[in-house]
Amino acid sequence: MYRYDEFDHRFVAQRVEQFRDQVQRRLSGELSEDEFKPLRLMNGLYLQLHAYMLRVAIPYGTLSAKQMRKLAYIARRYDRGFGHFTTRQNIQYNWPKLNEVPDLLADLAEVEMHAIQTSGNCIRNVTADHYAGVAGDEIEDPRVYAEMIRQWSTLHPEFSFLPRKFKVAITGSPNDRAAVRVHDIGLRMVTNEAGEPGFEVIVGGGQGRTPIIGATIRKFLPKQYLLSYLEAILRVYNMLGRRDNIYKARIKILVKETGAEKFAELVEREWQAIKDTPVDLPDAEVERIAAYFAPPAYQTLGAYQPSFEEQRLADRDFAAWVRSNVAAHKQPGYSIVNISLKPEGGVPGDASADQMDLVADLADRYSLSEVRVSHMQNLVLPDVRQTDLYDLWQALVEGELATANIGLLGDIIACPGLDYCNLANARSIPVSQRIGRRFADLKRQHDIGELTLNISGCINACGHHHVGHIGLLGVDKKGEEFYQITLGGRRDEQASVGRIVGPAFSTDQVVDAVETIVNTYLDRRVDADERFIDTVGRIGLEPFKEDLYATH
Amino acid sequence: MSLKIVTANRLRDGAVVYLAGSARWSERLRDARRATDAAETDALLAAAERAVAAQEVVAPYLIDVVQADGTIHPVGTREIIRASRGPTIKPPVGSFRQDESHV
Numbered sequence A: 001m002y003r004y005d006e007f008d009h010r011f012v013a014q015r016v017e018q019f020r021d022q023v024q025r026r027l028s029g030e031l032s033e034d035e036f037k038p039l040r041l042m043n044g045l046y047l048q049l050h051a052y053m054l055r056v057a058i059p060y061g062t063l064s065a066k067q068m069r070k071l072a073y074i075a076r077r078y079d080r081g082f083g084h085f086t087t088r089q090n091i092q093y094n095w096p097k098l099n100e101v102p103d104l105l106a107d108l109a110e111v112e113m114h115a116i117q118t119s120g121n122c123i124r125n126v127t128a129d130h131y132a133g134v135a136g137d138e139i140e141d142p143r144v145y146a147e148m149i150r151q152w153s154t155l156h157p158e159f160s161f162l163p164r165k166f167k168v169a170i171t172g173s174p175n176d177r178a179a180v181r182v183h184d185i186g187l188r189m190v191t192n193e194a195g196e197p198g199f200e201v202i203v204g205g206g207q208g209r210t211p212i213i214g215a216t217i218r219k220f221l222p223k224q225y226l227l228s229y230l231e232a233i234l235r236v237y238n239m240l241g242r243r244d245n246i247y248k249a250r251i252k253i254l255v256k257e258t259g260a261e262k263f264a265e266l267v268e269r270e271w272q273a274i275k276d277t278p279v280d281l282p283d284a285e286v287e288r289i290a291a292y293f294a295p296p297a298y299q300t301l302g303a304y305q306p307s308f309e310e311q312r313l314a315d316r317d318f319a320a321w322v323r324s325n326v327a328a329h330k331q332p333g334y335s336i337v338n339i340s341l342k343p344e345g346g347v348p349g350d351a352s353a354d355q356m357d358l359v360a361d362l363a364d365r366y367s368l369s370e371v372r373v374s375h376m377q378n379l380v381l382p383d384v385r386q387t388d389l390y391d392l393w394q395a396l397v398e399g400e401l402a403t404a405n406i407g408l409l410g411d412i413i414a415c416p417g418l419d420y421c422n423l424a425n426a427r428s429i430p431v432s433q434r435i436g437r438r439f440a441d442l443k444r445q446h447d448i449g450e451l452t453l454n455i456s457g458c459i460n461a462c463g464h465h466h467v468g469h470i471g472l473l474g475v476d477k478k479g480e481e482f483y484q485i486t487l488g489g490r491r492d493e494q495a496s497v498g499r500i501v502g503p504a505f506s507t508d509q510v511v512d513a514v515e516t517i518v519n520t521y522l523d524r525r526v527d528a529d530e531r532f533i534d535t536v537g538r539i540g541l542e543p544f545k546e547d548l549y550a551t552h
Numbered sequence B: 001m002s003l004k005i006v007t008a009n010r011l012r013d014g015a016v017v018y019l020a021g022s023a024r025w026s027e028r029l030r031d032a033r034r035a036t037d038a039a040e041t042d043a044l045l046a047a048a049e050r051a052v053a054a055q056e057v058v059a060p061y062l063i064d065v066v067q068a069d070g071t072i073h074p075v076g077t078r079e080i081i082r083a084s085r086g087p088t089i090k091p092p093v094g095s096f097r098q099d100e101s102h103v
Ligand code: SF4
Pocket: A415, A416, A417, A418, A421, A422, A423, A424, A425, A456, A457, A458, A459, A460, A461, A462, A463
């Protein structure tokens, strides 16, 4: 894992003290709210419906067990004993007190964490494939590059006041688990004909009010030029991006209005001017960073572990959990374990301090002390020996963290919605809970198969509804909560934006509507191997519309 | 004119509060001072602005309330949720209200 150097330590410590001073000045009246607001936002502190909310960055979703324990401590000491893992691999605390936030940040800094760049019009926390470094299909560990981008973008003088917030996602695998096509910049590692690794550079994707699938402006960028090329993109955006209209300020609008080809030319021109200046890191520096992400000392194990196979045969619940929650690891004899934060009737992404502590302990015991946060609001133990899976599973069952629903209907992404968020039109969490209860039978979920259902409480789309196979968007109709449904969205390498099926459904109708959609799929699928998203692709929206609206 | 009250978030901890007296803020909506005409509404807002200047609250605004069962109730889901002082769903097992924390 990356460790802070002297500069990082000093920088974060200085920011904490600076913010302590700013909070004092706010409380004493020296700063007005108008003056203070941009300062608190630069430190990840929002004012929400019921209280302040602090968003803490988890760079590229990687945490040590020690850091996870600190997050648990903070939840207890400064908050109400829980935290919320978000779709951007951050954690949010819902109830911190303004006067205590500086101490909270000082505690975070002890484990090399902070809340910088989690808000405001800057380059936000870079997100990455949560299987980075352990996925069997990976070309290179993308976190090396994510860390390079983090260092380059942190307080980059040119990019602290961009027209709008800016989100970068990166994957080292051809199979996209980081939703790179719906980010301002998406980076997908590929190899060229000579077998050298580099990046496909995708620009101008995004969700929100105007969902757009990003355009590839370079099919292959040699990896040593990553930073200079990104800098060129940011410069073009900084020069030409609109600052007069907040709804048109994201880079996606600029790329759309300029045209991807023309935009690529502008970037190319800018890039040629800076390409061989010291923006790109020398090899030695790249190697220094890469060394932090060197694979741990794995044991040499066989790919076939008889005890694991026996346990799987003997215990059906364990087998079901393995099927949905355990993924292939690049190292023989090891597995990647997904911990669902979506128990039936729970709050998607929420974890109590006790659960965080348990996950930290289990990471120490079974996963080389490392934890990941996925953008699906779940946790991952990346390095588990297959022979430990059964013991680990039992410990997770004890902690109510073993729901076997990863990638299934119960694995709902939901933003905080009107239960917490100041911008919301409608609640997300209660709807996710009611859907979860309707489909509580896990066998039924496994029969239905792979299906993503994403819910946002407003058009800002933090719940990624545009790219859910089924998307629910909360809307306000004369003071009542309604939900607009989209179908056919996907966030993978074939990313697409879901299409609206028809008029929105009331709170009372929406769960039935989801069930109708699922039943239409089950009736129409060719066989159990045809996934929901493939059936939608094959038959289109019409059959779903007929079943949904025929009786209305 | 409908019945109006002023709400805001307390500066120190962000809690939802309602203007209760001329300079008193309460966490309980039923304590709120009610305005029934434009002059009373203006007086409420003026008092709220003084509280902003005194670093007590941030972002005050007027909301509509209705009278029923001898008390007042907020209108609309957002204000109903704010007045309930927490989300409408249960947080995870093991969570607590901060005032219950003994750390
Ligand atoms: S999608 Fe809207 S309601 Fe949900 S968290 Fe984002 S801003 Fe809030």
